[in-house]
Amino acid sequence: MLACDQVVKRFAIRRGWRAQLVTAVNQVSISVPAAQVLCIVGESGCGKTTLGKMLAGVLPPTEGSVTVDGVEVSARRTAERERAALKVQLVHQDPFSTLNPVHTIGEELSLPLIHHRIVPKSHLREECERLLTLTGLNPKAVLDKYPHELSGGQRQRAVLALALSVRPRYLVADEAVSMVDVSSRLIMLDLFLEIASTQDLGLVFITHDFGVARYVGYEGTITVMYLGRVVEQGPTEQVIHHPCHPYTQVLLSSIPALQAGRDFMPQKIVPRSFEVPSLEHLPVGCVFEPRCPFATEACSQSAPQLRATDKASSQQAACLLVEATSTGVVG
Amino acid sequence: MMRTIRRFGVAVVMIWMVTTLTFFLIRLMPGNPIATAYQTLLQQGMTAQQAAVQIHILYDVYPNQPVLTQYFVYLWNLVHGNLGTSIVYTGRPVLGLILAAAPWTLLLVSMGLLISFVIGLLLGVIVAIHRDTWIDNLTSQVASVFHGVPNYITGFIFLYFFTVMWPWFPFGNIYNPSIAVGLTFPFVASVAYHAVLPVAAYVFGAFGGWTLSTKSAAMAVLGDDFMMADKIRGLTSAQRLDHLVNNSILPLFTGFVLSLGFMFGGSVFIESMFSIPGLGYLVQSATTQRDYPVMQATFMLLSAAVILANFAADTLYSRIDPRIRN
Amino acid sequence: MSEVAVAVDDLVVEFSSDEGPVRAVDRVNLQLERGKILGLIGESGCGKTTVAHAMLNAVAEPGRIVRGRIHYAGHGDLLGMSEEAQRLFRWQHVSVVFQASQNTLNPLQRIEAQIRELARAHRISNPNALVGRAREICDRLRLDGRRMLDAYPHQLSGGMRQRVGIMLALLLQPEIILFDEPTTALDSLSQESVLRIIEEIHAKEGISGVFITHDLGIVAEVADVVAVMYAGRIVETAPTGTLFNAPRHPYSRALLNALPRLTGDPRAAKGLTGAPPKVVGEVAGCLFRERCRFQTAQCKMAEPVLTSVDADHRVACFKINEEDGRASV
Numbered sequence: 012m013l014a015c016d017q018v019v020k021r022f023a024i025r026r027g028w029r030a031q032l033v034t035a036v037n038q039v040s041i042s043v044p045a046a047q048v049l050c051i052v053g054e055s056g057c058g059k060t061t062l063g064k065m066l067a068g069v070l071p072p073t074e075g076s077v078t079v080d081g082v083e084v085s086a087r088r089t090a091e092r093e094r095a096a097l098k099v100q101l102v103h104q105d106p107f108s109t110l111n112p113v114h115t116i117g118e119e120l121s122l123p124l125i126h127h128r129i130v131p132k133s134h135l136r137e138e139c140e141r142l143l144t145l146t147g148l149n150p151k152a153v154l155d156k157y158p159h160e161l162s163g164g165q166r167q168r169a170v171l172a173l174a175l176s177v178r179p180r181y182l183v184a185d186e187a188v189s190m191v192d193v194s195s196r197l198i199m200l201d202l203f204l205e206i207a208s209t210q211d212l213g214l215v216f217i218t219h220d221f222g223v224a225r226y227v228g229y230e231g232t233i234t235v236m237y238l239g240r241v242v243e244q245g246p247t248e249q250v251i252h253h254p255c256h257p258y259t260q261v262l263l264s265s266i267p268a269l270q271a272g273r274d275f276m277p278q279k280i281v282p283r284s285f286e287v288p289s290l291e292h293l294p295v296g297c298v299f300e301p302r303c304p305f306a307t308e309a310c311s312q313s314a315p316q317l318r319a320t321d322k323a324s325s326q327q328a329a330c331l332l333v334e335a336t337s338t339g340v341v342g
Numbered sequence: 343m344m345r346t347i348r349r350f351g352v353a354v355v356m357i358w359m360v361t362t363l364t365f366f367l368i369r370l371m372p373g374n375p376i377a378t379a380y381q382t383l384l385q386q387g388m389t390a391q392q393a394a395v396q397i398h399i400l401y402d403v404y405p406n407q408p409v410l411t412q413y414f415v416y417l418w419n420l421v422h423g424n425l426g427t428s429i430v431y432t433g434r435p436v437l438g439l440i441l442a443a444a445p446w447t448l449l450l451v452s453m454g455l456l457i458s459f460v461i462g463l464l465l466g467v468i469v470a471i472h473r474d475t476w477i478d479n480l481t482s483q484v485a486s487v488f489h490g491v492p493n494y495i496t497g498f499i500f501l502y503f504f505t506v507m508w509p510w511f512p513f514g515n516i517y518n519p520s521i522a523v524g525l526t527f528p529f530v531a532s533v534a535y536h537a538v539l540p541v542a543a544y545v546f547g548a549f550g551g552w553t554l555s556t557k558s559a560a561m562a563v564l565g566d567d568f569m570m571a572d573k574i575r576g577l578t579s580a581q582r583l584d585h586l587v588n589n590s591i592l593p594l595f596t597g598f599v600l601s602l603g604f605m606f607g608g609s610v611f612i613e614s615m616f617s618i619p620g621l622g623y624l625v626q627s628a629t630t631q632r633d634y635p636v637m638q639a640t641f642m643l644l645s646a647a648v649i650l651a652n653f654a655a656d657t658l659y660s661r662i663d664p665r666i667r668n
Numbered sequence: 669m670s671e672v673a674v675a676v677d678d679l680v681v682e683f684s685s686d687e688g689p690v691r692a693v694d695r696v697n698l699q700l701e702r703g704k705i706l707g708l709i710g711e712s713g714c715g716k717t718t719v720a721h722a723m724l725n726a727v728a729e730p731g732r733i734v735r736g737r738i739h740y741a742g743h744g745d746l747l748g749m750s751e752e753a754q755r756l757f758r759w760q761h762v763s764v765v766f767q768a769s770q771n772t773l774n775p776l777q778r779i780e781a782q783i784r785e786l787a788r789a790h791r792i793s794n795p796n797a798l799v800g801r802a803r804e805i806c807d808r809l810r811l812d813g814r815r816m817l818d819a820y821p822h823q824l825s826g827g828m829r830q831r832v833g834i835m836l837a838l839l840l841q842p843e844i845i846l847f848d849e850p851t852t853a854l855d856s857l858s859q860e861s862v863l864r865i866i867e868e869i870h871a872k873e874g875i876s877g878v879f880i881t882h883d884l885g886i887v888a889e890v891a892d893v894v895a896v897m898y899a900g901r902i903v904e905t906a907p908t909g910t911l912f913n914a915p916r917h918p919y920s921r922a923l924l925n926a927l928p929r930l931t932g933d934p935r936a937a938k939g940l941t942g943a944p945p946k947v948v949g950e951v952a953g954c955l956f957r958e959r960c961r962f963q964t965a966q967c968k969m970a971e972p973v974l975t976s977v978d979a980d981h982r983v984a985c986f987k988i989n990e991e992d993g994r995a996s997v
Contacts, residue, residue, distance in 0.1 A: 054855040055826065162943060189853075192711045193882050194926045197939030219855045222928035229934045251930055263930070265860040267885030269912060272931030285810075285827060285861035571772035574726045575836075576758035577789045585774050592776075664820040665775055 013066060013099055013181045013213055014042035018075035018085075020061050024291065033290040035061045037239040038075070045080075045180060048207070048214045048231030050224035050247065052262070056287055058239040059217045060185055066215055067101035067183040080180070097127065100179040104186035106166035109173065110158040116143070116169050117154040123176045142172040145210075147202055167191065167199060175206070181213040182206075188223060200227050221263060222270055225251055235259045238290065238298040241317060245326030255320045255328040258299045280304060297331065305332055346657050353653040360645040361420070365413055368637055376429070376634070416638075426635035430628070436639045439624060446516050447613065447620035450537060451605035454544030459598055461549045466556020467587055470564055473557075485553035493547030494611035500539050500546075501615065511539050514617040540616045544609070548601075555597065560590040592663055596655045603651025672741060673702040673844055673876040674723065674762075679736035681718050681727055681900075691947040692718045692731060694900040697974075698878075700844065702741070705870060705877040707891030707908065709884060709923070711944060715900040716880045720846045723878070724758050740844075760790055763842045767849040769833030773821040779832065780817040783839065790840060798839065805835045809865055827858035834865060838873075847879045851886055863889055884923055888912050893980070896920045899944045899955040902974060906981040916977055916988040918960045954985070962987040 020036040036058040043049040051059045064070035065077055068084050077085040082095035103109045110119055120139045124130055130138045140150035146168040158166055167187070174182060184203060188196045204227060207214045216227045224233055225247055234244040235256065243256040254260045257280070263271070264280045282302040294300050296311040303310065309331055317329045376397060383393035398404055407415075419426060425436035462485075469481045488496075505513040512518070517532045563569060563586055572582045610622035617623070621640060628636035660666040681693035693715045700706045708716045721727045723738055725746055738746040740761065746754060766772040773782055783802050787795035799817065806813035809831045816824070816832055824832055830850055837845050847866065851859040867890065869875060879890050887894055888908060895905040896917060904917040915921045922940045929937060942959045954972055957963040966986050974982045 054857055164943070193884070194711050194923055194940040195943075197926055197928065197937055198941055199939075200928075201939065220928075221856075221930060225930060226928040226934050226937065262856060265856045266930065267883075267889045269888035270885035270927050270929060272929050282857065285857060567766070567768065567771040568774050570721075570726070570728055571764070571766060572774070574721070574724050574758055574764050575786060575789070576755045576760065577785065578755070581785055581789055585776075588776055589774070663776070665822045 012042055012044050012081070013077075013079055013215070014040075015062070015066060015072070015077045016040050016075055018062070018065055018072040018077065020058070020065060020070065021073045031291060034239055034293075035290065036065065036072075039236075039239075039241050040075075041234050041241070041244070043181065043213045043215055045213050046207070046211045048216060048228040050216045050218060050228040050231065050233045051236060052218060052221060052224050052233055053236035054219060054262075054287060056238075056290070057236040059236050062236070063101065063183045063185045063215065063217045066181075067099045068096040069101055097177050098180040100174040100177060100182055102171055102174045102182055102184040102187050104189055106163075106170045106190075107158065109170045110166065112158055115155050115157055116161070116172075119158075119169075120173060120176055123173070127177050129177060138176075142175055143169070145175060145206065146172045148172065163191065164195060164199070168202065171202070171206070175210070179212065181215065183215040183217070185217045186219070187216070189218070189220070196223065197226065203227065221251060221266060235262070238288070238293060240298055240329065242299065242330070243326070243328040244317070245320075245324065249324060249326050253326070255326065255333050256299075256330045257303045257305050257332070259328075261302075261304070297329075299330075307332065349653055349656055353649050356649045357642070357646045360649070361417075361642050362413070364638060364641040364645075365416060366409070368634060368641075369409055371632070374632065425639040428628075428633055428636050430631045430633040430636070436635045439636060440621070440639060440643065443619055443621045443624045446618055447605070447609055447622060449533075450516075450540055450612070450618065450620060451544065451609050452602070453537065454541045454548065455598075455601055455605060457541065458545040458548035459552050459594075461545065462552020463556050463587070463591070463594075465549070465553040467560050467583075467590060469553065469557045470560030470590075471586075473561060481553065482557065485550040485557075487550070488546055489550030489554060491547065492611075493543050494615060496546045497540070497543035497612050497615045500543050504539060512536055516618045516620075536618075540612050540618060543612055543615075552594070555594055556590055559593045560586060562593075563589040595659055595662060599655035599658060600648070600651050602654075603648040605647075670704075671702045672699050674698075674700045674741065675737075675739045676719070676723060677737040677739065679719065679722055679738070680734040681715070681722050681731055682734050683731040685730075685948070687948050689948070691900050693722060694947065696736075696897075696900075696902055698895060698902070700876050700878060701893075702843075702876050703874045704892040705879055705890055707887035707894040708878055708880045708897060709882060709887050709894060710897035711882055711940075714897045714944060716897050717848055719897070720764065720848050720878065720880055723846065724762060724764070725754055726758070756790060759786070759842065760840045761842050762844045762846065763837040763840065764846045764848055765830070765833045765837045765850045767852055769829040769836075770821040770824055772833070775821055778818060778820055783817070783836075786836075786839065802835060802839060805838050806832075809835055811835070826854065827861055830854065830858070830862045831865065834862070834869070838869065843876060845875055845877045847877055847881075849881050850879075852881065852883070859886070866890060884912070884927055896923070899947055901955065901984065903956065903984045904982065905974070906978075910978070910981050916981070916983040917956075917985045918962055918987065919956050922959070956985075960987075 017038050017040055018036060019034065019038055021032045021034050023030040024033055039062055041049065051062065053059045061070065065072050065085070068077065072085050075085070076083050079095040079098050082092055084092050084096040086092065117136070117139050120142060121135050124135060124138055125132070139154060143150040143153060148165060148168050153161060153165060153169065158169070161169065182203070187203065188199045191199050200223065203214065206212065214227070216224065218224050228247045231247055232244060233247045233250040235242050235250065235258065237258050243250060243254065243259045250259065251263065254263055260280045261282045281304060283304055284302045288294065288301060294311065296313055297303070297306070297315055300306045300310040315329045315331045317327045318333070320326045320328050320333055380393055380397055383396055384390065388396065394404055416426070423437070425440070428434045428436055428439055431439065465481055465485065469478045472478055501513070504511045512535065516536045517529060521529050521532050523529060566589070569582065569586065572585060609620060610626055612618070613620045613622035614626050621643070624636065625640045625644070628640060676696055676698040679693055679696040680691065682689040683692050696719060698706065698719070708719065710716050718727060718731065722733055722736070725733065725738065727733060733747065736747070740746060743757065743761065746757060749757065773779070777785070780799055783799055784795045787798045792798055802817060803813035806816050811828065811831050816828070816835070833850065851862050854862065863886065866877070870877065879887060881887055891908050893905065894908050894911045895902050896911070896919060897903070898919050904911065904915065904920045911920060912924065915924055925937060926939050927937060928934065940959060945955055945958065947955065951971060953968040953970065954960070954963070957967040960967070964987070972984045972986050974984045976982050977988060
């Protein structure tokens with residue numbers, strides 16, 4: 012299980028003479044069982060990338076803890092924690108920034124293999140070939156190539172091979188397909204799913220696209236984030252077809268009708284504003300209150316906590332109005 | 343603002359460190375003239391004390407003072423604006439020597455730098471616009487060749503052709519000594535006439551580098567989306583050229599300001615070749631004659647100029663590029 | 669039939685490369701009716717942006733228009749005009765909303781300075797009036813006009829950039845706006861806000877537009893007519909409803925099927941494998957055949973040409989009657 016418990020991440024932003032702290036991720040707890048899929052959905056700036064980095068051990072949380080199979084990796088590093096942290100690997104959205112332009116793909120793949128002593132040196136080339144084959148690349152064609160000599164899709168696969176090189180148990184994919192053409196997105200997603208299932212990997216898929224989230228995480232769970240907080244989470248199909256939080260509803264109803272499907276969301280729910288408020292001036296009450304079409308007086312008073320939407324399901328939403336909005340909105 | 347003050351503080355500390363370093367390094371160099379003079383005085387029959395007093399009168403230092411004491415005395419004098427007196431030009435204050443030499447160097451190098459920068463900028467932009475044509479090939483080749491030839495070689499060639507073979511230009515000094523110094527037309531004209539060859543030598547050594555850096559900067563800018571969009575928006579060629587030049591200057595700006603800092607030291611060869619009484623000349627003659635106070639002061643000046651130029655480049659860059667501004 | 673605002677006739681654009689000229693656009697014919705929005709869709713590299721640039725005779729080096737006509741109603745063939753007339757034509761009659769608007773602005777100038785420059789370039793006698801107009805448009809687009817004009821391009825945030833881009837496109841009151849992937853890389857909410865604005869100005873000002881994107885979902889929202897491009901060619905054109913309900917070209921069908929849906933079996937959607945070919949030199953056969961499920965010997969022999977299958981519906985394929993095995997959307 013890959014999990015984080017009440018993680019908080021604050022950054023200092025310099026404003027002239029003084030620095031101001033902004034909270035990019037605020038008390039988020041999520042968990043991904045081994046070999047399961049969790050999708051984190053939200054607009055840019057919602058903290059999903061920061062959360063992903065903390066899960067992958069790339070960024071230490073300001074508060075809270077991250078655990079991988081029971082080992083807390085966010086605490087001071089020991090050999091054991093180092094090993095546990097290696098079990099979670101991050102797949103970046105931009106393959107160009109991940110691959111060193113002066114290394115061939117073979118050299119790039121060899122580095123972690125040597126550094127973490129994954130295979131003896133004599134087996135290096137075989138292991139590289141295995142990894143490339145695993146990600147659907149022809150090792151002979153790409154092993155000695157530089158990143159700029161590969162096509163976009165090949166680079167994406169090479170990045171995936173790189174992440175797999177240390178034999179992780181979990182992958183955190185951050186907008187892994189947002190730079191891929193719509194026509195071939197599903198091909199990349201299929202690859203992720205195939206590798207996850209053959210290698211028994213847990214998958215954290217970060218995206219702003221519910222369509223992608225549903226395709227990848229159909230049997231898994233969805234976490235919807237807004238301004239650093241989880242506003243709704245639950246089984247994928249449940250959240251998409253019965254969204255409880257107004258923000259989830261607004262997001263879903265902004266999806267073009269063609270993609271959403273004809274009989275989906277007959278009632279358009281429009282936010283009061285299309286501007287995301289700055290993290291520096293967060294509302295006191297519910298973070299979504301200033302944009303929420305259903306907001307009441309009470310919403311600006313106190314911040315709602317995540318709570319179950321009804322006894323039967325495992326769906327949770329952080330909204331004072333859950334009772335009021337969960338009925339009658341979805342047709 | 344805060345950042346600027348902090349950077350300035352760092353610059354001051356660096357200047358102090360360089361000053362300290364040169365102070366001790368210079369004293370490690372072989373051939374100490376004060377020790378030599380002191381020994382001579384002793385051999386002439388003076389007592390040690392008389393000789394020491396004599397040395398102090400002449401050179402403003404006590405020969406047997408510990409180096410550390412000399413250092414603190416030096417620092418004390420330095421913060422009071424006293425750079426000491428020259429050993430070679432007996433009794434003349436170092437500050438005066440520097441102030442007399444600095445204008446010539448400043449004139450020479452700033453002219454050379456400015457002219458070479460403007461030529462390089464123009465050529466670089468033209469070449470970038472006409473990339474992969476004969477204009478590009480020819481200009482880039484010529485620029486690379488001139489970039490590779492050191493300015494004392496070009497200086498020597500100019501000297502040979504234009505003062506010896508065809509004596510069109512005067513040789514030596516920076517003005518005709520028979521003309522009274524002052525802001526009069528004959529004097530300024532004389533300076534300009536004398537400055538042609540040394541400035542040309544500087545320009546020929548420097549424009550190639552500017553051309554090549556401008557070319558790569560301008561080619562990057564030409565590939566930017568806004569250059570394409572400028573055309574689609576129907577902007578005039580002049581406006582588009584303006585955008586191209588302004589954006590190409592950005593990456594060169596830091597180098598240009600740093601060159602301003604290096605210019606005091608950069609003219610040593612040219613000044614000694616053309617016998618121009620500038621700072622480079624002063625550094626060179628002070629070093630060969632072990633004129634400690636002058637060496638010390640000029641070295642400090644050279645490094646301070648570079649450090650301050652660095653500071654200026656950092657500070658000014660954020661003024662010209664809005665993206666760096668906070 | 670309503671009036672045609674711009675007609676692209678037999679457009680061919682080539683880019684020189686080491687292997688020889690690459691045909692980025694090959695014999696493209698397009699007609700944009702006045703007051704309508706034409707969707708131009710295809711994968712990246714299919715030539716759709718090149719078509720837009722060619723419509724302004726502003727194809728970037730090393731590309732060049734080999735032949736064709738860009739006929740604007742009331743102005744004639746753009747390619748036949750003088751350089752200066754073309755320059756003034758651009759933006760006054762046809763403007764563009766770019767994909768990443770902040771990159772298409774000079775980073776060293778405030779927006780207002782760039783508007784004044786635009787006024788000078790287009791010989792507008794009262795630049796202050798143009799700045800005032802920019803402020804008005806900002807208000808309509810729910811932007812803080814003063815703040816926007818005072819900002820440098822890099823200071824604009826995600827959704828703002830595209831709206832400033834739209835403001836600039838509207839500034840000289842053009843008859844036609846080319847939208848070049850204006851919502852790609854935006855979140856669904858920002859995307860929706862931009863689409864709403866486009867719909868609004870389309871309805872209010874009767875502007876004609878070409879909307880270029882690789883996202884079919886968006887095209888379905890805004891376009892009246894859709895043209896599907898593949899490897900520099902138009903392979904299918906139809907009214908939007910027809911294209912999405914009864915696509916005939918296997919490529920259009922594949923594109924439609926590659927869209928992950930929110931209802932139904934998620935695994936019914938399938939991605940499109942492979943990549944479009946690079947077209948160098950003479951072509952024999954259909955360029956899509958390598959990726960096509962229905963290819964036969966015939967597809968290798970000759971290249972299919974656009975043929976009418978219905979009123980306003982044209983397809984370039986030999987196998988248009990092939991059943992997909994799956995119900996289309």
